[in-house]
Amino acid sequence: MLSTQSASVVRATLPAVGASLGAITELFYRRMFEERPDLLRGLFNRANQANGAQSEALAGAVAAFATALVDHPDERPDAMLGRIANKHASLGVTSDQYRLVGRHLLGAVEELLGDAVTPAVAAAWDEVYWLMANALIAMEARLYAEAGVENGFVWHDMEIDERTEESPDTASFVLRRRDGLPTEPFLPGQYVSVQVELPDGARQIRQYSLSAAPGHKTWRITVKRERSTDDLVPEGEVSSWLHAHARPGRTLKVSLPFGDLVLPDGDGPLLLASAGIGITPMLSMLDHLATVSPDRPVTVIHADRSPAQHAHRLELAELVHRLRDASLHLWYEDRAAEWYESFGDAPGEPGTPTAHVREGRADVSGLLLPKDTTAFLCGPLPFMQAVRSDLLAHGLGPAAIHYEVFGPDLWLSK
Numbered sequence: 001m002l003s004t005q006s007a008s009v010v011r012a013t014l015p016a017v018g019a020s021l022g023a024i025t026e027l028f029y030r031r032m033f034e035e036r037p038d039l040l041r042g043l044f045n046r047a048n049q050a051n052g053a054q055s056e057a058l059a060g061a062v063a064a065f066a067t068a069l070v071d072h073p074d075e076r077p078d079a080m081l082g083r084i085a086n087k088h089a090s091l092g093v094t095s096d097q098y099r100l101v102g103r104h105l106l107g108a109v110e111e112l113l114g115d116a117v118t119p120a121v122a123a124a125w126d127e128v129y130w131l132m133a134n135a136l137i138a139m140e141a142r143l144y145a146e147a148g149v150e151n152g153f154v155w156h157d158m159e160i161d162e163r164t165e166e167s168p169d170t171a172s173f174v175l176r177r178r179d180g181l182p183t184e185p186f187l188p189g190q191y192v193s194v195q196v197e198l199p200d201g202a203r204q205i206r207q208y209s210l211s212a213a214p215g216h217k218t219w220r221i222t223v224k225r226e227r228s229t230d231d232l233v234p235e236g237e238v239s240s241w242l243h244a245h246a247r248p249g250r251t252l253k254v255s256l257p258f259g260d261l262v263l264p265d266g267d268g269p270l271l272l273a274s275a276g277i278g279i280t281p282m283l284s285m286l287d288h289l290a291t292v293s294p295d296r297p298v299t300v301i302h303a304d305r306s307p308a309q310h311a312h313r314l315e316l317a318e319l320v321h322r323l324r325d326a327s328l329h330l331w332y333e334d335r336a337a338e339w340y341e342s343f344g345d346a347p348g349e350p351g352t353p354t355a356h357v358r359e360g361r362a363d364v365s366g367l368l369l370p371k372d373t374t375a376f377l378c379g380p381l382p383f384m385q386a387v388r389s390d391l392l393a394h395g396l397g398p399a400a401i402h403y404e405v406f407g408p409d410l411w412l413s414k
């Protein structure tokens with residue numbers, strides 16, 4: 001909780017600081033990377049720096065935290081902090097790095113707001129920073145302890161055991177530990193970070209959801225290749241590298257699993273809604289459910305460009321088929337009828353997994369969902385926003401709708 005003197009200063013300066021937060025976080029990163037260029041090449045995602053997404057995510061998180069401190073001093077925005085802490089833990093962020101970030105963040109506030117930053121204002125925002133930093137440091141310490149590692153030691157060598165092309169743009173990689181031990185446990189829905197060394201010597205890290213259930217001796221990730229769409233949008237650095245170079249026998253540096261989008265225990269009804277590569281955490285959840293609770297009611301929704309582009313489409317249908325009380329609803333923008341051809345059978349033939357296949361944009365408004373459904377969403381932001389609106393209109397409470405963004409979470413703080 002903020003001290004009384006800082007609370008009034010933060011309340012008074014929040015509009016001015018809030019209005020400049022975009023510029024503050026941009027300057028913060030610029031100044032920090034001037035001092036420590038190794039962090040941009042070896043820890044931070046340089047695409048998110050180039051397109052401004054990480055600056056926006058940081059500005060949004062700081063604004064949301066400061067607003068919560070003055071508006072609801074007795075509540076801490078733990079959902080937001082937990083999401084950040086899991087991302088940090090998957091990158092091996094260490095507690096001592098918070099001093100460097102704090103120095104540059106507060107330095108950027110002073111540099112941009114000039115004389116308005118009196119000693120009292122600087123002290124109040126320093127307090128906000130350290131309340132947030134210490135909450136994150138404590139959460140990260142707990143995550144590291146639960147994973148059984150020291151502060152930030154999350155990386156280990158994994159060997160690629162198998163590679164499978166799942167669609168023209170996606171490949172899955174089965175990973176096993178180089179020391180022969182079983183892979184660490186994780187919760188369905190969690191992800192790992194993968195680091196690769198690029199041709200210019202930079203080390204870049206990206207997250208990939210585990211796309212099969214825990215409990216196997218191996219992990220599996222599925223990577224969509226981010227292609228260049230025009231001269232202004234380059235191809236994705238890590239996904240293209242993995243598609244070009246990651247073959248069986250090669251070793252990758254992979255983090256332990258982290259992530260806060262996890263399946264709740266119990267037997268309540270579930271909705272799993274994904275689009276495109278957002279299918280990966282859902283596959284892990286379904287694989288897990290099919291093994292441990294095949295009677296749980298589950299509605300599965302997936303949207304994709306066409307059946308041919310839909311990675312893991314047969315596996316998805318088979319997993320849903322293994323659940324006794326589940327339904328599968330598929331929406332394709334194009335060529336929906338080709339889904340049936342995947343099975344070499346006509347719709348409704350014995351042995352053919354049944355699905356409701358439609359052409360067009362996903363529309364969940366017509367589905368019959370129990371009011372106590374817990375929903376999990378993963379896909380592009382517009383898809384998730386549309387599904388969430390439909391679910392709220394359906395009577396689901398906001399707390400029952402969980403989601404994962406495959407990038408800096410720009411939704412959380414909006």
Ligand SMILES: Cc1cc2nc3c(=O)[nH]c(=O)nc-3n(C[C@H](O)[C@H](O)[C@H](O)COP(=O)(O)OP(=O)(O)OC[C@H]3O[C@@H](n4cnc5c(N)ncnc54)[C@H](O)[C@@H]3O)c2cc1C
Nearest residue numbers: 047050206207208209223224234236237238239280406407
């Ligand atoms: C929790 C989580 C789970 C994830 N799970 C998966 C998963 O299971 N499977 C999966 O495939 N992905 C997953 N992702 C996404 C993944 O981490 C990467 O973001 C993705 O592979 C793209 O990385 P990249 O290095 O190939 O692209 P990047 O190089 O990071 O580029 C990303 C995008 O930014 C654009 N870009 C780059 N530079 C610029 C610039 N200067 N100006 C404008 N645009 C630019 C690129 O064209 C590209 O479209 C997940 C992400 C998160 C956070």
Ligand code: HEM
Nearest residue numbers: 043044045048054057058061087097098101132133408409
């Ligand atoms: C109070 C301090 C901090 C705050 C508020 C903060 C906030 C955030 C936020 C909001 C994200 C995006 C999370 C997401 O949506 O996935 C993020 C990611 C990240 N943070 Fe922090 N952070 C802090 C400290 C640090 C420190 C000390 C480091 C280490 C130097 C660090 C390194 C990173 C990295 C590498 C990412 C991922 C960047 C990317 O993928 O583009 N952060 N942080």
